[in-house]
Amino acid sequence: MPVFEYVCSNCQNVEKRITGIDDHTVICERCGQVSVRKADVESLLASYAVDRGEVESGR
Ligand SMILES: [Zn+2]
Numbered sequence: 001m002p003v004f005e006y007v008c009s010n011c012q013n014v015e016k017r018i019t020g021i022d023d024h025t026v027i028c029e030r031c032g033q034v035s036v037r038k039a040d041v042e043s044l045l046a047s048y049a050v051d052r053g054e055v056e057s058g059r
Pocket of ligand 1: 008009010011012013028029030031032033
């Protein structure tokens with residue numbers, strides 16, 4: 001079973017959860033807000049960095 005780390009968008013609480021491959025968000029146990037899979041956050045940040053690089057070189 002895959003274990004993923006989730007970071008709460010509200011309180012920054014990090015939880016390790018055993019979830020399905022398509023479960024990109026879970027509910028934070030601490031505050032009840034949405035937690036986003038850490039790998040997704042990092043890939044999003046990486047894609048933003050790439051996008052910014054393309055915009056800067058294109059202008
Ligand atoms: Zn939280």
